[in-house]
Amino acid sequence: MAEQTSTVNAWPAHPADLIPAGRKRLGWGLLAIATLGLLAIIVVQILYKAEMSTVGFDTWRPVVYAYILWGAALGAWQVLTRGEDGQRALFLLPALLFTIAMVIFPTLFGFYIALTDWNLSSFSGRRFNGLDNFWQMLADPYYRNALLNMVLYVLAVLVEYVIAFGLALLLNAQIRARKFFRVVFLLPLMLSPVAVSWMVGKSLMEYRFGPAATLARHLGWDNPAFFSDPITARISIMMLDAWTFIPFMMIMLLAGLQAMSREVLEAARVDGATAWQTFWQVTFPLMLPVSVTAVILRIIFKLKLADIIITLTSGGPGGATDSVSSFIYREYRDRSNVGYGTMLAMAYLVIIVVFVTWLLKFASRFVRNVN
Amino acid sequence: MSVQTTDYTVSEIRSPAAFIASRVFIYGALAFWAFVCLFPIYWTITTSFKSAVDVTQGHLIPFVDFTPDWKGWRSLGLSPDSISQTSTVRDEFLKRFMNSVITSVGASSLAIIIGSLAAYGLVRYRYKFAWFKNEDISFFFLSQLILPPVVLALPFLVLYREVALLDTRIGLVLLYTLMVLPIVIWIMRDQFNSIPVELEEAALVDGLSIWGAFFRIVMPIALPGMVAAFILAMVLCWNEYFFAALLTSTDAKTIPVMVASQTGSQGINWWSMAALATAAITPLAIIGIALERYLIMGMTAGSVK
Numbered sequence: 001m002a003e004q005t006s007t008v009n010a011w012p013a014h015p016a017d018l019i020p021a022g023r024k025r026l027g028w029g030l031l032a033i034a035t036l037g038l039l040a041i042i043v044v045q046i047l048y049k050a051e052m053s054t055v056g057f058d059t060w061r062p063v064v065y066a067y068i069l070w071g072a073a074l075g076a077w078q079v080l081t082r083g084e085d086g087q088r089a090l091f092l093l094p095a096l097l098f099t100i101a102m103v104i105f106p107t108l109f110g111f112y113i114a115l116t117d118w119n120l121s122s123f124s125g126r127r128f129n130g131l132d133n134f135w136q137m138l139a140d141p142y143y144r145n146a147l148l149n150m151v152l153y154v155l156a157v158l159v160e161y162v163i164a165f166g167l168a169l170l171l172n173a174q175i176r177a178r179k180f181f182r183v184v185f186l187l188p189l190m191l192s193p194v195a196v197s198w199m200v201g202k203s204l205m206e207y208r209f210g211p212a213a214t215l216a217r218h219l220g221w222d223n224p225a226f227f228s229d230p231i232t233a234r235i236s237i238m239m240l241d242a243w244t245f246i247p248f249m250m251i252m253l254l255a256g257l258q259a260m261s262r263e264v265l266e267a268a269r270v271d272g273a274t275a276w277q278t279f280w281q282v283t284f285p286l287m288l289p290v291s292v293t294a295v296i297l298r299i300i301f302k303l304k305l306a307d308i309i310i311t312l313t314s315g316g317p318g319g320a321t322d323s324v325s326s327f328i329y330r331e332y333r334d335r336s337n338v339g340y341g342t343m344l345a346m347a348y349l350v351i352i353v354v355f356v357t358w359l360l361k362f363a364s365r366f367v368r369n370v371n
Numbered sequence: 372m373s374v375q376t377t378d379y380t381v382s383e384i385r386s387p388a389a390f391i392a393s394r395v396f397i398y399g400a401l402a403f404w405a406f407v408c409l410f411p412i413y414w415t416i417t418t419s420f421k422s423a424v425d426v427t428q429g430h431l432i433p434f435v436d437f438t439p440d441w442k443g444w445r446s447l448g449l450s451p452d453s454i455s456q457t458s459t460v461r462d463e464f465l466k467r468f469m470n471s472v473i474t475s476v477g478a479s480s481l482a483i484i485i486g487s488l489a490a491y492g493l494v495r496y497r498y499k500f501a502w503f504k505n506e507d508i509s510f511f512f513l514s515q516l517i518l519p520p521v522v523l524a525l526p527f528l529v530l531y532r533e534v535a536l537l538d539t540r541i542g543l544v545l546l547y548t549l550m551v552l553p554i555v556i557w558i559m560r561d562q563f564n565s566i567p568v569e570l571e572e573a574a575l576v577d578g579l580s581i582w583g584a585f586f587r588i589v590m591p592i593a594l595p596g597m598v599a600a601f602i603l604a605m606v607l608c609w610n611e612y613f614f615a616a617l618l619t620s621t622d623a624k625t626i627p628v629m630v631a632s633q634t635g636s637q638g639i640n641w642w643s644m645a646a647l648a649t650a651a652i653t654p655l656a657i658i659g660i661a662l663e664r665y666l667i668m669g670m671t672a673g674s675v676k
Contacts, residue, residue: 198633200414306612345524
């Protein structure tokens with residue numbers, strides 16, 4: 001399965017041929033039994049579910065147990081046949097087996113569901129319908145709208161970045177009670193977005209009596225309805241999401257600022273640069289790598305945006321605030337349309353993978369050019 | 372973290388007037404943002420002590436604007452006068468609360484165990500599974516971070532029904548583990564990288580096995596990193612809504628789902644909503660304040676070299 005060499009030459013090596021043949025045979029036997037057992041259970045279960053045999057289990061749960069046992073046997077096989085190298089492989093195996101089982105299989109299964117017309121509320125069960133969902137998706141104005149919204153939401157990250165950078169600079173300046181402000185600024189990240197957005201969106205920003213609406217009236221906005229007009233509704237969602245996640249970028253940028261060497265800044269000061277010049281010509285370029293990391297991580301989190309929208313607007317008014325995730329969520333919750341919803345999700349996955357890959361490439365080139 | 376400061380803003384400024392102006396600006400901005408961060412929390416907590424009239428008239432300050440009342444907490448069965456009586460709402464709330472505790476602690480622990488092991492292996496040894504080398508395996512783990520929950524949600528809905536894990540805590544634990552595993556591996560890789568390899572070499576020379584060296588030498592040193600990763604994972608799991616909303620219905624519902632489902636048919640009970648929201652955010656607010664150092668450590672792992 002694997003050949004490894006230790007990174008450190010001085011470590012005692014146990015060549016595979018020092019392991020007695022009997023121990024190796026035991027390992028191989030164990031693996032063979034486990035593999036056969038796993039396959040046997042799967043075959044029995046498939047036959048039972050296809051009503052071709054009467055022996056089997058009500059649910060597929062035994063297959064899960066069999067997989068776990070098989071994983072254990074795989075580990076034992078590594079140790080028995082490969083000695084110390086096997087012990088090293090044991091570090092990686094649990095996480096690897098877990099992730100493969102939890103990601104690869106469901107994703108493949110998802111691609112299959114995406115090609116069926118499976119609706120949980122209909123009695124006919126699932127039927128393979130090829131690319132019908134795909135054509136339906138291309139013609140779906142609401143999905144296109146949700147994708148467009150995602151572009152807007154991602155662009156809002158730049159504004160968040162500017163605010164986060166400003167806050168990081170503030171926290172990095174010579175101030176009293178730094179720890180207090182840092183804890184306070186960090187708090188929004190800790191709190192459940194659902195609970196907070198519920199309280200903020202539905203009562204603080206309530207049209208009639210919410211303090212935010214009252215304040216907006218005082219500031220001259222006659223009709224402070226935060227969630228009824230498409231553009232203000234989008235901005236409200238962006239603000240709530242920004243409230244939660246600005247601390248995340250702020251902390252990363254603050255760490256970057258504090259890791260910066262003081263000599264460079266000192267040199268800039270001696271050369272007579274103003275604070276403004278120092279920032280743009282020293283601090284900002286030096287902070288670019290950290291900035292890029294923070295922005296990319298933030299965009300990745302932004303692409304998952306759903307819970308605030310689901311609890312606050314359910315995508316309203318008229319789908320104006322929908323993110324892709326919240327749209328698919330309602331496609332399932334309201335219409336039980338598993339097949340179509342999965343097709344939308346899979347298309348979104350492809351778009352995300354392409355976009356993030358491009359982003360990483362772009363960012364790495366960008367950062368290198370500056371340095 | 373707070374020891375070094377770069378005071379170029381201050382050192383630039385020479386006249387006292389400009390100095391005072393910059394101080395005023397800095398503290399003004401700090402106070403403004405502190406207000407932005409704290410006011411929603413203040414509003415949530417005070418609303419749980421308001422009656423309907425106080426909410427609709429926008430009263431803000433307790434004892435001045437309105438008389439605090441245990442109304443919200445009474446409706447949850449958690450006020451001083453109702454705590455001794457039986458309350459179905461309280462039982463329901465405690466059940467959801469325990470679900471949240473069990474799923475987030477369970478998932479974080481599981482992720483820490485398998486994540487640290489994998490991170491250690493990836494840092495210290497060279498693997499080659501078929502054509503996958505260390506970098507590819509690391510990338511495989513970290514790339515899971517990109518995967519949006521919505522992609523896995525519907526397949527899992529179907530699969531969990533087939534394996535009878537729908538609406539169970541163990542089902543949620545498995546999914547949350549998957550969700551936080553990339554972050555844990557990211558943090559722990561950084562941690563193990565900072566431990567000098569000579570320590571393990573010495574342990575091996577002294578006769579410890581590979582795993583013995585890991586448990587007796589490496590783990591104690593990496594413990595702060597583990598705490599950091601654990602807390603970050605806890606926060607993410609506790610606040611998770613999407614999977615919980617889709618995959619649980621009666622038994623395994625968590626607190627965020629309970630909060631979101633409070634919009635009853637008879638209108639919104641602000642006070643009970645506020646009490647519930649307060650109860651949902653309090654545990655993490657406490658953790659955040661007490662263990663802020665570890666959170667920052669977790670979030671900045673690997674980003675700054």
